[in-house]
Each structure stands twice: as C-alpha cells, then as structure tokens.
Amino acid sequence: MKFLKLRPNKKYKAISIVYFILRMLVIYVFFAQLHDRNYENVFLCVLTMILFLVPSFIERRIHIDIPDTLETIILLFIFSAEILGEINSYYLIFxxxxxxxxxxxxxxxxxxxxxxxxxxxxxxxxxxxxxxxxxxxxxxxxxxxxxxxxxxxxxxxxxxxxxxxxKDTYISSFQSVLLNQNGHNIPVKVNFDSVIINGEPWKGYIDxxxxxxxxxxxxxxxxxxxxxxxxxxxxxxxxxxxxxxxxxxxxxxxxx
CATH class of the missing domain: 1.10.132 (Topoisomerase I; Chain A, domain 4)
Structure with a gap:
C-alpha cells in the first residue's frame, strides 16, 4: 500500500505547539471544574480532549493529510465552542x-x-x-x-x-394567523412592550x-x-x- 504512516517532522513541530497549548488549557479547566464539582463541565473537557485526537487519528489511520492551517482552525474551533463557549459562557458574554x-x-x-x-x-x-x-x-x-x-x-x-x-431571543412583536379572529389566513401583527409571566414582568415575548x-x-x-x-x-x-x-x-x- 503506497501510503506514509506519519507526517513530515516539520509539520509535527508546527502543529504540536498548538496541540500542547490547547491541551494544557483544557487540563487546567478540567481540574478547576473538578474542584468546583461541576461534573457536566468536566465531561465537556474530556469530550474536548477526545475531539482533539480526531484530526491526528484521521491522518494516521485513513492516511489523509490535513493541512496545518485547516487543522489549526479545527482545533481552535473545538476549543472556542466547548471551553470558551460552553464552560466560560462566551455564548452569553459575546x-x-x-x-x-x-x-x-x-x-x-x-x-x-x-x-x-x-x-x-x-x-x-x-x-x-x-x-x-x-x-x-x-x-x-x-x-x-x-x-x-x-x-x-x-x-x-x-x-x-x-x-x-x-438560545432564546426576546422579541417585541410577531405575526400570527392563529390570532385572526375572523378565521382568515391573514396574519395579525401583535406589538407589546412587556409581558407578564407568573406575575413577573418580562421585557418581551421569548422566541x-x-x-x-x-x-x-x-x-x-x-x-x-x-x-x-x-x-x-x-x-x-x-x-x-x-x-x-x-x-x-x-x-x-x-x-x-
């Protein structure tokens, strides 16, 4: 079979730096969440480490070369979604x-x-x-x-x-055929500044x-x-x- 089992050493050096930094950050977050007994986030850290192995697994087992740029973006994407997005709440902060x-x-x-x-x-x-x-x-x-x-x-x-x-979104108006009192297939627009949910005012309707x-x-x-x-x-x-x-x-x- 005409395949190489390993990538060139030059590529290993370039990607290994990215792998090392991201893995150290994940390990740090893992122990911090374990200390706080946040076991759901501990699972996300383990999942992130597993996902980090996927590009390398594909290259070694399927013999498909993943370019440095693409592999780096994939790793940063995983880290940004799981560690920054979920655990550090970047989805809410930004x-x-x-x-x-x-x-x-x-x-x-x-x-x-x-x-x-x-x-x-x-x-x-x-x-x-x-x-x-x-x-x-x-x-x-x-x-x-x-x-x-x-x-x-x-x-x-x-x-x-x-x-x-x-994720939910606050909206201040919506259109609905269901609210047409004449039963026609014509949407009725509903505008509002706030709604009352269980006796508490909300700033709008939640989509x-x-x-x-x-x-x-x-x-x-x-x-x-x-x-x-x-x-x-x-x-x-x-x-x-x-x-x-x-x-x-x-x-x-x-x-x-």
Whole structure:
C-alpha cells in the first residue's frame, strides 16, 4: 500500500505547539471544574480532549493529510465552542460568538466536502469525473447538511434532556394567523412592550430557539457559499491557489 504512516517532522513541530497549548488549557479547566464539582463541565473537557485526537487519528489511520492551517482552525474551533463557549459562557458574554462559530463551521464543512469529492475525482479506482461546478455544489450541500443535522441535535437535546442549546431571543412583536379572529389566513401583527409571566414582568415575548436556529443556518449558508465559490475556481484552475491549498485535504503518497 503506497501510503506514509506519519507526517513530515516539520509539520509535527508546527502543529504540536498548538496541540500542547490547547491541551494544557483544557487540563487546567478540567481540574478547576473538578474542584468546583461541576461534573457536566468536566465531561465537556474530556469530550474536548477526545475531539482533539480526531484530526491526528484521521491522518494516521485513513492516511489523509490535513493541512496545518485547516487543522489549526479545527482545533481552535473545538476549543472556542466547548471551553470558551460552553464552560466560560462566551455564548452569553459575546452575543455573536455562536454566529461566528456557525459561519466558520459552514466554511470548514464546505472545505471538507469539496476535498472528499476532489479526492474521489483524482482517484483512478473510481470511474467518476465531476465538473468543478458540480464539485462546488456538492461541497455546499455537504456543509448545509452538517448544519441541519447539528440543529436537529440541538433541538433533541433541548427537548429530551432539558438543555438550552437553541438560545432564546426576546422579541417585541410577531405575526400570527392563529390570532385572526375572523378565521382568515391573514396574519395579525401583535406589538407589546412587556409581558407578564407568573406575575413577573418580562421585557418581551421569548422566541424559543427559532430565531437562533434560522440565524445559525443562515450564517452556515454564508460560510458554505464563500468556500464553495472559491473551491469552484480552485478545482477549475487545478490547485493554482496557494491560499485554498491550506484547506484542501489530500491523500499521502510515497513521494510526499
């Protein structure tokens, strides 16, 4: 089998620094949460450490090279979502933290989808040769599918495990056909400054997760469109872009 089992030493040195720093930070948070008996966050730390192993596992076992830039972004993404977002409450401290991560997720998922199709395109064992436009379209669809599946996961966790992954939003008005007293299919707009819940005034009506979900899918869409567009020109020019090469997976060969 014409594959290398290990990456070049130069690459190990570059990525190992990122791995070391992030792992030390996670270990510090792990013991801090363990000391506070915050066992749910302890589990998130363990999960983060496991997720850190996935890129290395893919390279060693499946023999697919993950470029330094892409691997670094993936590691920082995991750390930002689990440690900073969940444990350090960045999702609440910074209103657009979740939006930024979902945009990056759309970009990364599109990169992975395009890479997988490109690998099949160049593999002589598969009798397929997709056009650059179709490869870009598949990459876009792959990214959006990942985004939708994740929203399904968030909804399931909120519904069956009592979590709040689909963050709520205060709104001051809404439209509803249900409130049309004449029974017509015409929406009635309801405006309000505050509502009373169990005798306590709230500053508005709470949208339970819908706005958050649609915003997540929208920014995922933006990330997917951006990379798929660049990916189209990358495939069409057959890898002339040095920038895109930093995000494209490839299979190791004996000559590399």
């Amino acid at each position: 209103p657009y933290w979740d939006t930024i991560l979902h945009t990056i997720n759309g970009f990364l998922a599109s990169a992975i989808g395009l890479s997988l199709i490109d690998i099949l395109n160049k593999n002589k064992r598969f009798s397929i040769s997709l056009s650059p436009l179709f490869v870009a379209l598949v990459a876009f669809c792959f990214s959006m599918t990942i985004g939708v599946v994740w929203e399904f996961f968030e909804f399931a966790m909120d519904t069956y495990f009592g979590m709040d992954m689909q 339970i997760g819908l706005i958050d979900t649609m915003m997540d899918l929208f920014v995922n869409f933006i990330g997917a469109v951006v990379f798929s567009t660049f990916g189209y020109f990358y495939i069409k020019g057959r890898g002339k872009s040095n920038f895109l090469k930093r995000f494209i997976l490839k299979i190791y060969t004996e000559n590399e």
